[in-house]
Amino acid sequence: MICNRNWLAVLALYTGALCASSASATDPASLVTRGEVYRTPEGQNFAALSVQLPEAQGTSREAEQVLVLVDTSASQVGSYRKQSLAVTSQLLEKLSGEQLVGVWAIDVEQTALTEGLQPLTSELRASIDQTLARRIPAGSTNLEAALQAALSQLDPQRSASIVYIGDGFSAARLIAPDALRSLVETLAEREIPVISYALGARTDMPLLGVLALRSGGTVLIEQPGQTPAAAATELQAALAVPVWYPHSLVAAESLQLVPSVAVPVRSDRETIYLAKVSGEESQVTLQLGTPAASLSATFDLTQNQNGHASLRALWLRAREDNGLSVPTAGQTVMQAAQVEFEQQVAALLDQANRAAESGRKEQSVQISQALLQLDPRNLAAVKLMQVQQVSLLQPDADIPPIVSQLDELEQRTGPPSDLEQSMIDRYRNLAKVAGERLSLQVSQAIDEARLLTPQEPDAAISVLKNALGTVRSAADIDPEIRAELDRRVSNVILEVRARREQIQSQRVRLAQQLAEQEARRRVVEDMMLEEERLEQLIDQVRSLLNDGFHGDTAAYAEAEAVAQAAVDLAPFTGVANSARFVAVAAARLEDARYLRDLRSDRFLETLTQVEFSHVPFPDEPPVRWPSAPVWKALTERRKVWASVDLKDDSPAERRIRTALDEETELQLVDTPLRDALDIIGELHNITIFPDERALEDAGISTDEPVTLFISGVKLRSALKILLEKLPEPLTWVVEDEVMKITTQLIAEEKTETRVYPVADLVIPIQPLGGGAMGGGGLVGGANGMGGGMGMGGGMGGGGMGMGGGGMGFFSIPAPAVDASAKKNLN
DSSP: OOSSOOGGGGGGTTOOOBOOBOEEOOOOSOOEEEEEEEEOTTSOEEEEEEEEOOTTOSOOOOOSEEEEEEEOSTTSOTHHHHHHHHHHHHHHHHSOTTSEEEEEEESSSEEESSSSSBOOOHHHHHHHHHHHHHSOOOSOOOHHHHHHHHHHHSOTTSOEEEEEEEOOOOOSSOOOHHHHHHHHHHHHHTTOOEEEEEOSSSOOHHHHHHHHHHHTOOEEEOOTTOOHHHHHHHHHHHHHSEEEOOOEEEEOTTEEEESOSOOOEESSSOEEEEEEEOSSOSEEEEEEEOSSOEEEEEEETTSOOOOOTHHHHHHHHHHTTTTTTSOOOSHHHHHHHHHHHHHHHHHHHHHHHHHHHTTOHHHHHHHHHHHHHHOTTOHHHHHHHHHHHHHHHSOOTTSOOOOOOOOTTTTOOSOOOHHHHHHHHHHHHHHHHHHHHHHHHHHHHHHHHHHHTTTOHHHHHHHHHHHHHHHHHOOSSOHHHHHHHHHHHHHHHHHHHHHHHHHHHHHHHHHHHHHHHHHHHHHHHHHHHHHHHHHHHHHHHHHHHHHHHTTOTHHHHHHHHHHHHHHHHSTTOHHHHHHHHHHHHHHHHHHHHHHHHHHHHHHHHHHHHHHHHTSOOOOOSOOOOOOHHHHHHHHHHGGGGSSEESSOOOHHHHHHHHHHTSEEEEEEEEEEHHHHHHHHHHHHTOOEEEOHHHHHHHTOOTTOEEEEEEEEEEHHHHHHHHHHTSSSOEEEEEETTEEEEEEHHHHHHOOOOEEOOOHHHHSOOOOOHHHHHHHHHHHHHHHTTTOHHHHHHHHHHHHHHHHHHHHTGGGSOOOOOOGGGOOOOO
């Protein structure tokens, strides 16, 4: 929206701009005109010149393209949101089925609810209504970006209209004057009217009015008690109104027109030009035209000389930007501007009266003068100013005279000279102008702050604080005016701060609602994913059971594992527990079948082995053992592997272990431990290294004196005796190719892995079956001396028994028999 908007922007206070579609009219044959003139006491004339198409002029036709922009920002909440959605739904139902329609939801960005522009169907309308209902009002509106995107979406070769439903505040990005001028020029050039339906707690009527005036659209305002169907009917009627787009404007030289360019003309509202009329013209003429035709509009200025005093103020404001900030789109707008102007005048008059009643006469005069600049014919202000000026000239009897030494200038009691009076008047005028200028700046700052408050309250407070600083630093204005402006800005700051607290609370509640919705959505998604996962697991169990049924026995175990995963995922669901039961039962049945088949196979194999055991074997040649020297040599060679250390000792470590078994002779008298170890190392050519950290932890120093006299013993024993003499007994370990002297605790932590032959411990002693048989044989022989059969049997059995019992014959397993080598016994 245009910045620096002052109280004159009340022109669009009650109009809205709802982006609308219209059908272009042919060049009209005539225009309806109306003029209104206001004459100032100085003799200056200010006029409002209205032109309008006749109601029957032109052929009404529907636009081929209609793009509906629905404001879904945070300001559209509550009853306004409900009304907005209802009006949108009713409007879509009333649009023709042959029109190409698009619907966008706009806030910070625009979101298309339809795929491009397409004919509306009942299903599409229902989908749009549902999407808008689900959309959460949030953020602020970027109206400029939405309109620029709409221009890109609409086909230039087809007639089009834009409908906007919202409050018109473009708080996400204020529209700069140059950008707004370029935008409305493009809309007028492409003949795309913007029809607005303004609703909200506060509406930006100036912006919506400018869009309507310059594009050929109109503004419809939400009326109390208006139904959505009635509002939609008005929007549909506005879409069908013909619009004439003149290209040129020619005015009489006596007219200073604002705007100075031709703007579109409609039949359902006036197009008003503000003008300053020079001289005593009784009639003025405007000429509007297109390349095909040109029309003149003549205004009789003598018919209505009782124009409203706001015409002068509106023309002065519109002259600054060629009418871009004063949208004169119809008499409704002008009447709203007059009401706002009268309220402003009444407020100034009330301030002047209150200043007079409180004894602030000079301030009352200054406010009355400012009021007369707005409304020169205000009799109440003239009378009040005259009374206060007279009272200023009267001396105050309550103030005692001051007796002092006065110079020549101070002793003067007469009136000031003309030059002095001129300087005094000039100073007062300058102070008055500065006060009015500062009041205007404060009003603009307050308007801007109130515009920023709904979305950026901190920025609004910053604007107000800057204005407050400007007021307090102003030294060229009346102190009473400064105090009044200070109070006014301070009150607005308090109001904005309170509003900021409300906005923050609303945002917190909205964030909580969004968080709750997100949590619910995630719960639903998790439930859906869990159901999908469970369904996949059950399908996998079913597939694995089918594979197992067709011969893949390993599939049963896998099916059981998958079924267990399904139970872990949803332990209390019947389908998961049923799947596990079926999988386990199928696996156990398969195990039973396998074991039954295995038992049958092993039974047959055992019977086969029994048959093999019935085959006799000869005892020739007998068992032969090696001679005694060979047996002894084998036994000696085995000593190397009597115990095996898995650690591979280095040559230095083997030398140390060998030296430990050597005899030694030591004569040590109060010799430090370090020196004693060095002596022993040099004597036996080994490296002895004391573990100083371990000794330090044990409280033993390498300087500890030791005394030892010993000879004829092994080095191992000598070291043991020497180290036990210390206050804390030490020991030694062979590690890292040196002998380390350390504490017993550290030595116990160092272990070695050794391997010993324990075959005699793990192999049980077999019963001497052969010996028993031999015994039986001998017994049989003894008892069967009289029978050759018994003796023969006894001796044979005895021989077998001796062989088996003496040398462990039966400890040797029988050789494997090739089944294919069996003789056919049949």
